[in-house]
Amino acid sequence: MRATARPRQLDREERPRPVVEGSGRVAGPLGWDDFFASLKPLVTPATKLEREASLAAKTTMRVGGAARVYAEPASIADLQALGRAARAGQVDVFVLGRGSNLIVPDEGVEGLVLALTHATWAGFAPDGEGRVQAGAGLRLKNLCGQAAKAGLVGFEFLEGIPGSVGGALRMNAGAMGGWMFDVVEEVQLLTLAGEVRTLAKAEMHVDYRHCAELQEAIALGALLRPAAQADTDGIKRQMDAYARKRHESQPREPSAGCFFKNPPGISAGRVIDECGLKGERVGDAEVSATHANFVVNRGQATAAEVIELVRRVRARVRQVTGIVLVPEVLLFGKKWEEVL
Numbered sequence: 001m002r003a004t005a006r007p008r009q010l011d012r013e014e015r016p017r018p019v020v021e022g023s024g025r026v027a028g029p030l031g032w033d034d035f036f037a038s039l040k041p042l043v044t045p046a047t048k049l050e051r052e053a054s055l056a057a058k059t060t061m062r063v064g065g066a067a068r069v070y071a072e073p074a075s076i077a078d079l080q081a082l083g084r085a086a087r088a089g090q091v092d093v094f095v096l097g098r099g100s101n102l103i104v105p106d107e108g109v110e111g112l113v114l115a116l117t118h119a120t121w122a123g124f125a126p127d128g129e130g131r132v133q134a135g136a137g138l139r140l141k142n143l144c145g146q147a148a149k150a151g152l153v154g155f156e157f158l159e160g161i162p163g164s165v166g167g168a169l170r171m172n173a174g175a176m177g178g179w180m181f182d183v184v185e186e187v188q189l190l191t192l193a194g195e196v197r198t199l200a201k202a203e204m205h206v207d208y209r210h211c212a213e214l215q216e217a218i219a220l221g222a223l224l225r226p227a228a229q230a231d232t233d234g235i236k237r238q239m240d241a242y243a244r245k246r247h248e249s250q251p252r253e254p255s256a257g258c259f260f261k262n263p264p265g266i267s268a269g270r271v272i273d274e275c276g277l278k279g280e281r282v283g284d285a286e287v288s289a290t291h292a293n294f295v296v297n298r299g300q301a302t303a304a305e306v307i308e309l310v311r312r313v314r315a316r317v318r319q320v321t322g323i324v325l326v327p328e329v330l331l332f333g334k335k336w337e338e339v340l
C-alpha cells in the first residue's frame with residue numbers, strides 16, 4: 001500500500017542497484033532451481049552456494065527474507081564465472097558486505113546475492129611504502145586492529161563501524177570527521193563486463209555516503225594510504241576514545257546505523273527527536289530512545305514494521321518541519337520509492 005501524498009524527493013543512490021542488470025526475474029521457482037543447478041559445475045568446491053539462503057542473520061538489523069540464490073565466491077575466477085552465468089541467465093546480482101547498512105525486504109531478494117566473506121577477500125598487506133592493500137571482505141574492525149599493530153595512523157575513525165572495506169567504499173563510510181575515501185589511493189573492482197580494473201581515487205566520483213563507480217561494479221579491494229606512522233599504544237588510545245564515544249551515544253540493540261542522511265547543516269537525529277519521535281514504535285521496530293536517527297529491532301521486528309516506522313517518521317518530520325528525510329540505509333534489492 002502506498003500513501004497518496006508521499007514525498008518524492010528520494011535521491012538516486014538509495015537502491016543497491018544490481019551490478020549485473022538483468023530482467024530482475026528468472027521465470028518461476030523452477031527457473032531459480034535450474035539457475036542454481038547450473039552454477040555448481042562452474043565454480044570450485046571452495047565456493048559456497050545456497051538456494052533460498054536466509055539473509056536476516058547476515059545483517060545487523062536482523063530482518064528480512066532469503067536470497068533466491070546466494071554465493072560466497074572463493075576466488076576471482078569463481079566470481080567471474082558467477083557473473084557470467086548471471087548475465088547469461090538475465091539474473092540480477094547484488095553484493096552483500098557485512099549487512100550493516102541495509103534492510104532486507106521480508107520477501108527476500110530476487111537475484112543472485114554475492115558475499116565476499118571467504119578468507120581470500122580479507123587480506124591486509126602493508127606494501128613497504130607506507131601503504132596497505134586491503135581486501136573488500138576485510139572487516140573494518142580487523143583493518144583498524146591490524147593497522148594499529150603495524151603502527152599505521154589514519155584509520156582510527158573507522159573503529160566501531162561494523163562493515164567491511166567493500167561496503168565502506170561503496171558507502172564512503174565516515175565518522176569522527178573522517179571519510180573512507182580520505183585514505184583511499186586506488187580501488188580494484190570487477191566491472192559489469194567481468195573485467196578486473198584498477199581505478200585511481202581521482203577517477204572516482206565520491207560523495208556523502210555514495211560512490212558512483214561501485215553502484216555498478218564489485219569492489220575487490222583497495223590500496224589505502226594511512227596518514228602517518230606512529231606508536232601502537234597512541235593509535236589504540238585514540239580508537240578507545242572513539243569507541244567510548246560510540247558506546248555512550250549509540251543504541252546496543254540491532255540496527256543498521258544512522259537511518260537517514262543528515263540534511264545539509266542539520267542533524268537528522270536532532271530533527272527526529274524534536275518532532276517527539278523517540279520511542280515511536282511499530283511492532284518490534286522502534287525509534288531508539290538513545291539516538292533518534294537509529295531504528296532498532298527490539299526482538300522480532302519484520303522489514304515491513306521497519307518500513308512502516310520509517311514512513312511514519314518521514315511523514316511526521318515533513319509535516320512539522322517541511323524537511324524530507326532521505327534514507328541512508330539501503331533497501332536491499334529494491335528502491336525506497338517502491339515502498340515509502
Ligand SMILES: Cc1cc2nc3c(=O)[nH]c(=O)nc-3n(C[C@H](O)[C@H](O)[C@H](O)COP(=O)(O)OP(=O)(O)OC[C@H]3O[C@@H](n4cnc5c(N)ncnc54)[C@H](O)[C@@H]3O)c2cc1C
Nearest residue numbers: 016097098099100101163164166167168170173174219257
Ligand atoms: C551500530 C552501527 C554503527 C554505524 N556507524 C556508522 C558510521 O559511523 N559511519 C558510517 O558511515 N556508517 C555507519 N554504519 C553503517 C555501515 O556500517 C557502513 O555504511 C558500512 O560501511 C557498510 O558496510 P557493509 O560491509 O556492512 O555493507 P552492506 O551494508 O552489506 O552493503 C552496503 C552497500 O554496499 C554494497 N557493497 C557491499 N560490499 C560491496 C563490494 N565489495 N562492492 C560493491 N558494493 C558493495 C552493497 O551492495 C550495498 O549497496 C553503522 C552501522 C551500524 C549497525
